[in-house]
Amino acid sequence: MTIVTPKFGMGASVLRVEDGAFITGTGRYTDDIAAASQLHGFVLRSPVAKASFEIGSLDDARAAPGVRLVLSGADVAHLGDLKSTVMQKQPDGTRAPTRDIPILCRDRVHYVGDAVAFVVADSRALAQDAAELIEVDYDGEDAAANTATALDDAAPLVWPELGTNRAFTYHLGDKAKTDSAFAKADHVTRVEFINNRLICNYMEPRSAIGEWRNDEDRFVLTTGSQGVHSMRTVLTGQVFGVSADKLRVITPDVGGGFGTKAFVYREHALVLEAAKRLGQPVKWASDRTEHFLTDAQGRDNVVTAEMAMDKNGRFLGLRVELISNLGAYVSQYGPAIAHIGASMSTGVYDIQALDVTILGAYTNTCPVDAYRGAGRPEAALLVEKLADACARDLGLSVDEIRRRNFIRPEQFPYRTQTGRLYDVGEFQAHMDLSMERAGWTSFPDRLVEAKTRGKIRGIGMATYIEACAFAGSEPARVELNADGTVSVFIGTQSNGQGHATAYAQFVSEKLNLDIASISVHQGDTDQLAKGGGTGGSRSIPLGGVSASRAGAALADKLKKIAADELEAAAADIELGNGEARIVGTDRAMTFADLHAAAKNPDDLKAMGEFVQDEATYPNGTHICEVEIDPETGTTEVIAYTIVDDFGATVNPILLAGQVHGGVVQGIGQALQEEAVYSEDGQLLTASFMDYTMPRADSVPSFHFETRNVPSTTNAMGMKGAGEAGTIGATPAALNAVTDALYRAYGITHIEMPATPLRIWAAIEAARQQ
Numbered sequence: 001m002t003i004v005t006p007k008f009g010m011g012a013s014v015l016r017v018e019d020g021a022f023i024t025g026t027g028r029y030t031d032d033i034a035a036a037s038q039l040h041g042f043v044l045r046s047p048v049a050k051a052s053f054e055i056g057s058l059d060d061a062r063a064a065p066g067v068r069l070v071l072s073g074a075d076v077a078h079l080g081d082l083k084s085t086v087m088q089k090q091p092d093g094t095r096a097p098t099r100d101i102p103i104l105c106r107d108r109v110h111y112v113g114d115a116v117a118f119v120v121a122d123s124r125a126l127a128q129d130a131a132e133l134i135e136v137d138y139d140g141e142d143a144a145a146n147t148a149t150a151l152d153d154a155a156p157l158v159w160p161e162l163g164t165n166r167a168f169t170y171h172l173g174d175k176a177k178t179d180s181a182f183a184k185a186d187h188v189t190r191v192e193f194i195n196n197r198l199i200c201n202y203m204e205p206r207s208a209i210g211e212w213r214n215d216e217d218r219f220v221l222t223t224g225s226q227g228v229h230s231m232r233t234v235l236t237g238q239v240f241g242v243s244a245d246k247l248r249v250i251t252p253d254v255g256g257g258f259g260t261k262a263f264v265y266r267e268h269a270l271v272l273e274a275a276k277r278l279g280q281p282v283k284w285a286s287d288r289t290e291h292f293l294t295d296a297q298g299r300d301n302v303v304t305a306e307m308a309m310d311k312n313g314r315f316l317g318l319r320v321e322l323i324s325n326l327g328a329y330v331s332q333y334g335p336a337i338a339h340i341g342a343s344m345s346t347g348v349y350d351i352q353a354l355d356v357t358i359l360g361a362y363t364n365t366c367p368v369d370a371y372r373g374a375g376r377p378e379a380a381l382l383v384e385k386l387a388d389a390c391a392r393d394l395g396l397s398v399d400e401i402r403r404r405n406f407i408r409p410e411q412f413p414y415r416t417q418t419g420r421l422y423d424v425g426e427f428q429a430h431m432d433l434s435m436e437r438a439g440w441t442s443f444p445d446r447l448v449e450a451k452t453r454g455k456i457r458g459i460g461m462a463t464y465i466e467a468c469a470f471a472g473s474e475p476a477r478v479e480l481n482a483d484g485t486v487s488v489f490i491g492t493q494s495n496g497q498g499h500a501t502a503y504a505q506f507v508s509e510k511l512n513l514d515i516a517s518i519s520v521h522q523g524d525t526d527q528l529a530k531g532g533g534t535g536g537s538r539s540i541p542l543g544g545v546s547a548s549r550a551g552a553a554l555a556d557k558l559k560k561i562a563a564d565e566l567e568a569a570a571a572d573i574e575l576g577n578g579e580a581r582i583v584g585t586d587r588a589m590t591f592a593d594l595h596a597a598a599k600n601p602d603d604l605k606a607m608g609e610f611v612q613d614e615a616t617y618p619n620g621t622h623i624c625e626v627e628i629d630p631e632t633g634t635t636e637v638i639a640y641t642i643v644d645d646f647g648a649t650v651n652p653i654l655l656a657g658q659v660h661g662g663v664v665q666g667i668g669q670a671l672q673e674e675a676v677y678s679e680d681g682q683l684l685t686a687s688f689m690d691y692t693m694p695r696a697d698s699v700p701s702f703h704f705e706t707r708n709v710p711s712t713t714n715a716m717g718m719k720g721a722g723e724a725g726t727i728g729a730t731p732a733a734l735n736a737v738t739d740a741l742y743r744a745y746g747i748t749h750i751e752m753p754a755t756p757l758r759i760w761a762a763i764e765a766a767r768q769q
Contacts, residue, residue, distance in 0.1 A: 009509030010548075010716070013652045017515065018500045027253045030207040030224050035281035038209070039068055041271055042127035043284070044117040044134055045293065046109035049143040049364040049681020050156070053109060053116070056135035061119060064133055066126035069274055071118040073106035076273060080238045082264055086336040088170055096168035098330040099159055099362065103239065103269045109138070110158060110328035111364050112681055113293030118270045120282055143364035143681035147325040148194070148302045150361040158328060158362040167326050167360030168335060172342050172418050178308075178355035181317030185308035189390045195378050196752045197300035197325070197675040199292055199691060200371050202495075204255025206295060207285040210271030214279075219247045219272045224254040226262040227493050227533015228525045234264040234332070235272070244525075247272075251523030257495035258665075259370035260296050262535050263332040292686045297675055298371025300325040301338065301378055305386050308353075313394050315405045317353035320345060320382065324360050327367035334369045335360060340467070341375025343418040347383040348427045348465045348619060349405040354417035364681040372665060373723040374536065376466040377730055384462040384731035388738065392748060398735070399435060402463055403428055413712075420467060422617050423712045430643045430707045431463050434621035437703055438641035443625070447743070455627045457638075458740025462731035465619035468537035468720040475609035476546040477528065478507055478554045484578050484591035486513060486554070488520045488547055491531010492539040497722060498654040502540055503547045505651060510551030511558075512576040513591075537720030540650055541616055545715045550608030557603050561594050616711050618719040620644030622663070622728035624736040630744070633760030635671055635737060642704040642728070647711040647719035655721055659704055662725020668694035669726075670733035674753050692753075741766075 008014055021027045046053075061070050081100035089095055104115050117134055121127035142156040149155055150165045158165055182188060208223040219240075225231050228249035236247050254261065267284045274282040286295075301324050308317040324338035342356045391401040406427045407414050414422045435441075443459050450457040477489040488503050504518040511518075521527055532538065559573040562580035566573070566587055574583050581588035589597070598604050625639040642659060649655055672692040676684045685691040710717030730752075737754045741747035745766035750758055 008505050008515040010505060010650050012505060014501055014505055014515060015653065016498045016501045017504065018498065029204055029253050029255060030209060030222055031285050033209060033222060033252065035209055035211065038281045038283050039120050039122060039278065040124040040127055041118055041120045041274060041282050041284040042124055042131050043115050043267065044119065044131040046112060046114040046116055046138070048109065048138050048140045049112050049145065051109050051138040051140045052107055053139065054137045055117065056137065058134060060133040061130045064126070064130035066122035067119060067130045068278055069120040070130070071104060071270070071274065073102065073104040076103045079103045079269055079273065080241060082234070082266070082332070083238055084330045084332055084335055086333055087168065088335060088339045090169050091171045101266065101329045103266050111366055112683055113366060115266050118274065120274045120278065124285065145364055145677040145679060145681040147300055147323055147361060147363065150325070150363050151323060151359060158364055165362045167330065167362050170339055170342070170358040172356040173354035174417070175355045178317045178319055178353040181353040182308040182319065185316055186311040187309045187394065188306055189309070189386065189393045190304070190306045191386050191389050191749070192304045193385065193749070194751055195299045195301040195303060195381060196669065198298040198371060198669055198673050199675050200258045200260040200295060200298055201693060202256025202258055202260070205286040205288060205291045206261065206265065206267070207283065208268050208271050209281055209283045210275040211281045212276035212279065218245065219276070220250065221247065221268060221272055222250045222252065223268060224261055225249070225251045225493060226257045226495060226535055227491065227531060228523055229491055229531040230533050231264050231268065232525050235268060239269045249525045251493055254493065254495045257534065258372040259374055259535060261495065262533060263296055263369060289686060292691070293683060294366060296331050296369035297327070297366050298368065299378060299669070300368050303382055305382055307386050307390050309390060309394070313390065313396055313401050313404050315349055315351045318346060318351050320356040322356070322358045324358055325363055325365070325368055326360050327363060327365045329367045331367035331369040334367060337370055337375045341379040343420055344376055344379040344465065344467055345383060345418065346416050347380060348407060348425070348463050349383065350407045350411065351417065365677055370535065372662065372726045373466070376723065377666070377727045380462060380464040380466070380727045381731045381734070384464065385734060388460070388735050389748065392742065398461060399431065402431060421614055422465070424709045425465070425617070425619055426645070426709050427463055427619060430645055431461070431621040433707055434461070434623050434641050434643040437643065438623040438625065438639065440623070450627055456630055456740045456744040457625070457627050458736045458738070458743060459623065459625045460732050460735025460739050461621060461623045462728050462735060463621045464728040465617050466724060466727045467615040467617055468723060469541035469612065469616045469714065470536050470538065471613050471615060472532060472542065473609050473611040474532050474538065474543035474546055475530065475607060476543060476550045478547070478550040478606050480554065480558065480591060480595050480604040482592065482595050484595065485517045485519065486511060488518060489528050490520070490522055490543050490547060491528045492534045492543050493522050495534060497539065497658060499539060502544060502650050502654060506544050506548040507551035510548060510555045513578060517578060537722035541714050541718040541720045542610060542612060544650060544718065545610035546608040548608065548716065549610060550606045553606035553608060557606060558594050561598055561603060562589050565589060565597050610715055612714060614713050616647065616713050616719040618644065618646050618721060618724045620724065620728055622732035624732040626736045626740055628737070628740050628759060630763050633756035633758070633763065635754065635759065637667060637699055637733065639700055640702045642702060644706050644724060645709050645719070646706055646721045647708055647714065648717040649706060649708065650718070656704055658721050659725040660702055662723060663702060663729040664694050664699055666726045666729020667699055667733045670730045670752055670754060672698065672753050672755070
């Protein structure tokens, strides 16, 4: 019998094995789960952004039909606050104090949506009705809601005891060296802009089910997440003050995460506390309005940047001042996001002097934290917008100024001014290829044709680099089951990326086993001792290598079992078709037979763990072409071209899906999405009626290809791809719009999102001048 090699290994275009359940509606999300005797929770939230408050009697709410429990801040005073542990060092070596998130507010609220009380009843509707019976006396105060003015002397103080709204000051680079570069510069280009605040609208709103199991003497939390182990650590260590074995966290299917589901929220603690008090499971499910108001939001920076250049347009030094809005509290990873972004400030360019100052700002708004890319999209937007501005100032083309300043292949490995170590890169090569694919040289013809229809046209590029798959590991365990199938256990968490397919591909390749016989298990702290979760595009570059190594180790063990049973040398055993066979003979054992023959259960299990010492650095060039109707300001994305360097491709279909999704989110930020607060801290864009989301008709079909240079940092040459689309798309789209406006009207700047109203107003102002 001939061994047939399944076409499921690394590099194969395998269709997603998980999609059958999703397409047929049999996916299992947290809100699909109904525990026996389950109760329902509702959070009473503040309608004002800043106030002291007093709660009147809770008797009416507690006596309302179906109500089982009402909790106020005083009732949960024994629970610890949610704290951030990632505050970076300031220039003086200190770490600024944090302002932590109480499980329920005690006597003050700090943003619209702040949690005031928790009501548990037989149904959500009854809980909500009872919440309306709670009288809360708010003594409202002036709020600080604008990032640009939050640090002004006259701004209302979010935390008066601090005496300032400044949360921290960070600095990266060498100020003296940068001052020297600017002093000898022939030209300095300056840009000022706002990196607009975004709301992470994943498809599945958050929900959570808390249980207390007396027979196990522990809590069980079921919730959508990006990793169960970190949630367990925060809840047991910070909130409940118990050992990790006192909480099991389970995550079923997850409908999108994008960073925002990585965090522990108040509701996770509230359902657990309520469940223990009541002896029944308690479910809380967010509606979309709650999501808009309270789930951590993204971006929101005010930026000033200057580039010093010599007479030939060579970049000599970069100076950046950035205000980073934290919101009302310090969220879990919030203080690190701007710092991570700033570490990538110089992008793909050989800039030998850097001076970055980051000022964290408190405002009476929803907390801000990691959102797809977590600082790296902000960095790419800054340097790529500035590169275009430099080209305009010097009369160079945008591709030429990039060619003059790219880090050259012979300079790698390259240490940036923030200490990042780029291992490999061929930036000009993928820029040139992207330009060729986009028809860059024939753009003038398309520009002329658009004018005949009364339209203006622009083309923009962004050549980006990002840091991901940060130093660390993600161990994987592989086991042979009694029926001959194989299970993979790993501590990352799929939020739609296709992990069940990708991890199975790595193991399939080592066991020569059909992918249909391999199942992937994530999202249960009982099944794996540790896990780093999903974020920073780390799952496949780290977890994939570990899964591959675990698969190889299990293959060796199975060959040894077969060799002992078939009385052959292990080197003469080959695996395939779910069998172990002596090469060149018909003597074989099925995988089920191997399971039965194993003398030791450990012979049926294998661990793999790849430890990476440095981040990987995906990069690429995105080119966006737009057409604008000057009479309405409406922008249409006509064409979009992507050439990325991801080092190595695991599955082209999965990869394209990741890139396409990221690009749409990036275009959404550039052209459509913006969270807007009023002066008194009311969220004005609190629903899909007011917050614009990209739709299918917002984008064209993409041209996407890779030009990979294998990473020397990663054991399999991979660099990571989950966030890259978002990082390249926003500057490419914004640069395209700016190019169109500059060619037609001399307009050099427009804020994001470049909405029809903003564009129309800019054109009208230019016409009047």
